[in-house]
Amino acid sequence: MRMTIRGAGVMGLCAAVELAGRGVQVVLQDPAPQAGPHQCSWWAGGMLAPICEGETADESITRLGQRAAAWWAAQGVEITANGTLVLALGRDRAELDRFAKRIASHSPVDAAGIAVLEPLLAGRFDRALHVTPEAHLNPRAALAALRARAAALDVSFTTPGPAEGQVIDCRGLAARDALPDLRGVKGEMLLLRAPGLALHRPVRLLHPRVPIYLVPRGNGVFMLGATMVESAERGRVTVRSMLELLSAAYALHPGFAEAEVLETGTDARPAFPDNRPRLRLRDGVLHLNGLYRHGYLMAPVLAQMAAAFLLDDTRPELMDEDHP
Structure with a gap:
């Protein structure tokens, strides 16, 4: 055949x-x-x-x-199965509670638990959700x-x-x-290098308007994404999106202020x-x-x-x- x-x-x-x-x-x-x-x-x-x-x-x-x-x-294919850590800044605590109610399963984590899972974030957040069956x-x-x-x-x-x-x-x-x-949904992302920083799993930082995720790629490289814009246009990352993504990364940890921007990328996802x-x-x-x-x-x-x-x-x- x-x-x-x-x-x-x-x-x-x-x-x-x-x-x-x-x-x-x-x-x-x-x-x-x-x-x-x-x-x-x-x-x-x-x-x-x-x-x-x-x-x-x-x-x-x-x-x-x-x-x-x-x-x-x-x-x-190499898979890293350490789950996902979901966080929110103090002013966005309600987003964490809302997220917890909408997903099937999670484990609440306090400040000490965050420090164990991600030492880089020790002392920066007092609550999180650890979604373990993810990779x-x-x-x-x-x-x-x-x-x-x-x-x-x-x-x-x-x-x-x-x-x-x-x-x-x-x-x-x-x-x-x-x-x-079929329609296009534009997504914009950045690839960062921050050699002094390390994460062991994807981190989602909730926000009512611009939630972000940071995915470790190893050797101090991180993928930072991603916007969702109703558009089939590929083009370039906009200034507004870059500012929002980088501001969120800085809010997660100020060490990202010194990160090198390796790549910017955008494309349109196909969606019904x-x-x-x-x-x-x-x-x-x-x-x-x-x-x-x-x-x-x-x-x-x-x-x-x-x-x-x-x-x-x-x-x-x-x-x-x-x-x-």
């Missing part, structure tokens, strides 16, 4: 590995020969945080997303590992051209030519109107799309559902019933 996948971002690579691992001959088409800044998944935070995402996401994201960490680890990965390392895994499974990488067999469209926002209800990812069969093409801010969390789930649908004739939970 041969299938053609269009798009070699995180969704396309997950689908290629899942199908090739089940004996399908896969051709993966993408205009670029390697992963890079042209892909939305290049700029992701890499948080596998289904519980925290449940603050605003559909119940299916929280439930199904709990498969992700094990799937990534099975592909040889994170380095997205760029994960993309490289998936490409290597796909190559080992004899996936063929080509530029766009004629398709062979079943076509699976994983082009993200570029698929609006076939999915008119309800922000739920889905599989959609249209004109014989199977679309896997609408990952929104849950790319690394939900791409493995959609890939597994696509394989079960195509090979086992199993109707996926996330198949779009409204668009047969």
Whole structure:
């Protein structure tokens, strides 16, 4: 059996590995020969945080997303499973209480507990939530590992051209030519280097208007993100967003005032109107799309559902019933 996948971002690579691992001959088409800044998944935070995402996401994201960490680890991707620490500044205490009521599970942490979990933050906060069943990965390392895994499974990488067999469209926002209800949600991020600072897990700093997260990448490097702007425009990080992100990092710890800004990045996440990812069969093409801010969390789930649908004739939970 041969299938053609269009798009070699995180969704396309997950689908290629899942199908090739089940004996399908896969051709993966993408205009670029390697992963890079042209892909939305290049700029992701890499948080596998289904519980925290449940603050605003559909119940299916929280439930199904709990498969992700094990799937990534099975592909040889390095996973750090230290959970997530959720904090709020004194003036935003109500945000911490609100967040706690909206997620499925957490452990309250006092000032002493914060100091144990993250010595860098000792004495700076008196309350936090530790969401333990969560993890994170380095997205760029994960993309490289998936490409290597796909190559080992004899996936063929080509530029766009004629398709062979079943076509699976994983082009993200570029698929609006076939999915008119797909929209872009712009996200902006910064990559910082602060050699004297260390965190052991992603930290979310709540704010009623600009919540941020800081994800450690090792060797004093941190990903700081991320805004959510209803726009399909890629462009550059705006001055306003950079000021807000850096101000939040400084509020978390003043040591970030001396950090070096390594990169700024922005891209538009593909999302359907309800922000739920889905599989959609249209004109014989199977679309896997609408990952929104849950790319690394939900791409493995959609890939597994696509394989079960195509090979086992199993109707996926996330198949779009409204668009047969």
